[in-house]
Amino acid sequence: MSGELLIGGAGVSPGYLNQPEQSAERFIAHPFRSNGGRLYRTGDLVRRLPSGAIIFLGRVDDQVKIRGYRVEPGEVTRVLSGCEGVQQCIVMADRTHGGGPRLVAYVVAADAFDEDVLQAYLRNRLPDYMQPALYIPLAELPLTPNGKVDRRALPSPADIVSKADLYVAPRNQMEEDLTAIWAELLNTERVGIYDNFFELGGDSIVVIQVVSRAKRKGIQLQVHDLFDYQTVAALAEMAAQQEASAVQAEQGVLTGSCDLSPIQHWFFEQDTQQQSYFNQSILLQLRKSVSSVHLRQVMQALIQKHDALRFVYHKEGIDGRWQQTYGQYTGTLEEVDLSAITPEELATSITAACSRFQASLAIEKGELIRWVVIRTPAAEVEDRLLMVVHHLAIDGVSWRILIDDMQNYLDRLHEGEPLVATEVKTSSYRDWMQALTAYAHTERVTSQQGYWEKVTGAFRPLPVDMMGSGQVRSSLATVETVLDSQLTAALLKEVNPVYNTEVNDLLLCALGMTIAAWTGNSQVHIGLEGHGREDMFPGIDITGTTGWFTNKFPVRLDIESQASEGNMIKSVKEQLRSIPDKGMGYGCLRYLNQVASLRHNSWDIVFNYLGQLDNIVSSSKWFKGAPEFPGEHISPAYPVRDYFVVKGIVTAGTLKIFWTYSSQQYHIATVEKLAAGYIAHLTALIRHCTHQEQKAITPSDFGLNGKIDYKELDELLGITETEDEDGIIKF
Structure with missing residues (x-):
């Protein structure tokens, strides 16, 4: 814990001589003694170690609030100075930036200045809100006559443009190939080597496409690489140094x-x-x-x-x-x-x-x-x-x-x-199934049985308008709603950095809010479908493999009816992050291990976000999507057991949500109301995010999901929905 150093005891004077205003500011009543006494506010920011030693971090005057979190630039300086190749550095708060306070790092490099190395070093050691927004290389730090850094002589951040704010063209063939792949799959006219993949609208499905296409260009990537290296510059540098990993892959025509x-x-x-x-x-x-x-x-x-x-x-x-x-x-x-x-x-x-x-x-x-x-x-x-x-x-x-x-x-x-x-x-x-079967019989999976039994045990069926029976696909109807192109673009490219979310987090948050408002039940049970191609098994690469990999598992969302949009997003995000192995263990337990207690579905509504469909055929010179209906792809006599199937796809720049339901169980008015409510909730969540000037973090961003909830983390970091007051930390 860090805080301002306060000094008390017999050696503390009553105040400054003949300076009552300054005395009132610096000499305060001792809050922990009933018999009087005074404390002197030094203005020094310090941290106390378990040994009792105190580390000087800087001055309280330097402390800045970034994205709602108090940050001591001196602490960032201390961490950055440990990076190999950093000869000298100082991190300062820039309060002149129009977008709000930000951190600026001034660095004297021992050899060549490399911003990517510095960013990677701090990303592995400090949370997102403590990352400098700008790195400025210097030949030396300017000093005052008494040897301290002359802060007034440092270059103004206003005169420096960050690499992330500029388009930087690819510098070699690998970067050219990667920027072309990104631009094509993300429907973006131009991609610079410092553009962030996810801020351009990338998601986990597009990641798989990137890896598959990169392999065709001779660039060896794994799915997790794009999550670790989110710019072309960083990804290409990593790929150039990385040796091809051993992959278990049967060749030839299989039998x-x-x-x-x-x-x-x-x-x-x-x-x-x-x-x-x-x-x-x-x-x-x-x-x-x-x-x-x-x-x-x-x-x-x-x-x-x-x-x-x-x-x-x-x-x-x-x-x-x-x-x-x-x-x-x-x-x-x-x-x-x-x-x-x-x-x-x-x-x-x-x-x-x-x-x-x-x-x-x-x-x-x-x-x-x-x-x-x-x-x-x-x-x-x-x-x-x-x-x-x-x-x-x-x-x-x-x-x-x-x-x-x-x-x-x-x-x-x-x-x-x-x-x-x-x-x-x-x-x-078959390679993948062998790995999945081995995984299914590990303690990692068998220990999840209690979790899944708890999720499925609290299930309550959804209300129906009519008691239909023996449902088949011929009885189904669909209500379609559309999120306009402006909101869709914001959903894909703007909102997710605010809470470090994925598109699915907001889509499921809106669905949970919609169903909870309809039923009056704060617990919402959903059957969630995912692509199932999780990067979990070393040596298994299915980025270019066809087959039915879909993962289907139950999700129970606890919806806080009175929560703000921000807290609702945090809550749903943390609940989704707490699902073990992204739900892969459920199907293994139910079908491969044949756990009897998980034999039955614990949902009436299935949700599946299919991602961006425009990039499937958009670049072909031989074909494109046809407008005609291709006929029913599933038999009209096929049995139906789910009350609702809700699917989301992005096509022609808009998010389309399809609510498929049985006309023998629900009136169309009921479903139209649900569909409209869903779009209204989703719109409110998107607009909330686009109006947030600062980013927010939750426990899962630190690997703490399941250990503390987001409210406890906010309290620990002093974050509330409104501005909080500075406090005193007692050593």
Whole structure:
């Protein structure tokens, strides 16, 4: 604990001679003695060590409040001076900055000045609010005649521009490749080497895409690297020095069996006759110059590379358990000729053609993928390509990988290059399942059983308007709401640095507030779907692997009805950060370890944020998204057990929220009210963040989640919703 040094005792005088005002300021009544006595306020800022020794940190006058936290620049100076290569330094508060007080570091380097090294050093040792906003290199520190730093002679920060405020172009090939990848995936016209990935709108799904595309350029990255090195400059420097890590990745065309994953177990648990009609699909506008011959070559190359597309399913044993093996399917390309259709009939004819093939897959034959090229009239600029893949072999991230490879293969064919399978594969679905199974039987996972039983044990069903039964997909309806482009841009690029959050944190916060307000119950239970590609297993790299990796687990949010927007965000963020291993253990316990107490769902509402879909096909010269409806991708007779499925996607610069529900359980007015309430809550959270001039921290930012809550940390740091008074620290 640090504070102002107060001196008491017999040697303290009553005050300054004939200076009553100064005496009243410096000589104060002793607060801990009832019989009188005075204390002298030295103005020195100190810290007391456990040994009793006192370290001088600076003057109280130097103390500054940054983002609501009291900071002693002298403490930052002390830490920075320990960085190798720093000969001298001083950190000062700059109160002239228009955006509020900030820290400025003046550094005399022993050799070359490297701001990135200094930033990395302090990031590993001090919280975010104690980081200097500006580093100024000096040949030497100016001194007064008595040897102290002459602060008045230091360069004015107003005359210095931070690197982060400037566009700095890439300096080498690796930086050029990375900035191009970022710009394309983040739909940003220009990316500088000091731009922050997450402040540009990056998220965990885009991270996977970056790593996958970087590998194609020969840049070896891991998912966690982008969280540790958030600028191109830092990432490229790290990648240039990093040796390629050993990756467990089966090569060649795979054969044999592969264990089912938790989400695949969930699928077969539904026990329906409609199992072959549970797809994901995408309908593209395709350049007419792309021939069926080339399409067939591309499809076969993709199936050869992505082994999960060749899975075959069959039942074994008395209990009829489903098994998964690698088959020999090479794919089917169908052709539909609509060249004679009138423009008025084209859209309905395309949908009708797509619908026929949506129901054409067969999991027991290993027919998991089908492409349909639809030839359109000459007046239509593009043909159409329907790509249907059974969900057992694909997920949202897989589509991004598949489309990237498809674009690459079409480019190669256009250049006259053969599609020879020379690429080194990333870890297979089987590699990942072996690692997941080993993880499932560790003490790290088995010890989580009590946590998940506590989460699921308090579940209460949501209210319904009508008592429907035997719900199937044909009874479903959907209400769509849209967050405008300005608020969407703020959600993706502005608000998350304020509380060090992710997009999902605010989306779930708004959902929790909406459901709690509707039910009057402060506990909200949600089935949360994530991409499941967590960077948890050393030697396993699935950034270029297709398959169904989705992770589905229960979340219980405690919603504080009277909390401010800021405290609500902090609370939900900390609750989400306290979930062990991002929920990966739940599916392992329920399906791989077969824990009986976790056999049943403990949610009625499922939430899934699918991320930014614009970057999937935005850069291709061969295809783009088609406007027509591609038919129902799941059988209308497929059973439905969730009351609501809420999905969020970003497309065309706006966040779209879809509330899918059973019309036999809810009136549309109920769902429209919920959907409107959700947008209202989300808007309030976004606007709150955009009006915050200072950033805030929570326990999880220090690895303290689960040890103290955000209120205790705020109290410890002296943070309240309003400005607090300076206190006295007793040694």
